[in-house]
Amino acid sequence: MDQIKEIRKLAGIKTDLNESINNKIVIRRSIDPPSLSADDWELYATVEGAEEAAQAINNALADAVNAGLSADQVEDHMHNVMMGIKGFGALDTEPRQVLRVILSRIYGKDYQG
Numbered sequence: 001m002d003q004i005k006e007i008r009k010l011a012g013i014k015t016d017l018n019e020s021i022n023n024k025i026v027i028r029r030s031i032d033p034p035s036l037s038a039d040d041w042e043l044y045a046t047v048e049g050a051e052e053a054a055q056a057i058n059n060a061l062a063d064a065v066n067a068g069l070s071a072d073q074v075e076d077h078m079h080n081v082m083m084g085i086k087g088f089g090a091l092d093t094e095p096r097q098v099l100r101v102i103l104s105r106i107y108g109k110d111y112q113g
Helices: 002-010 017-022 050-066 071-084 093-110
Strands: none
Touching: 050 071, 050 093, 071 093
């Protein structure tokens, strides 16, 4: 296979057009703040302030994505945000799984979760 690539290169045939084009295109992701509730995030919804905590997570997620961060950077940022509101169960497995589902939807194949 490497020999074929070398022959194509010597003949002036582009071997990976997708790669050469992809390197010249900048893709920016932008989202509106999600409208997920405390139940949607699987927070402790009966705890007073849970809806405000969910809204804080929604806003922080939109801010991070819209800042142009990579999926991994957004995930790290959101972990820190969720750590600050862990009294609502934000660091439990379920909210982190909700975050992974959302990141997968936003970033597609660029997110390995």
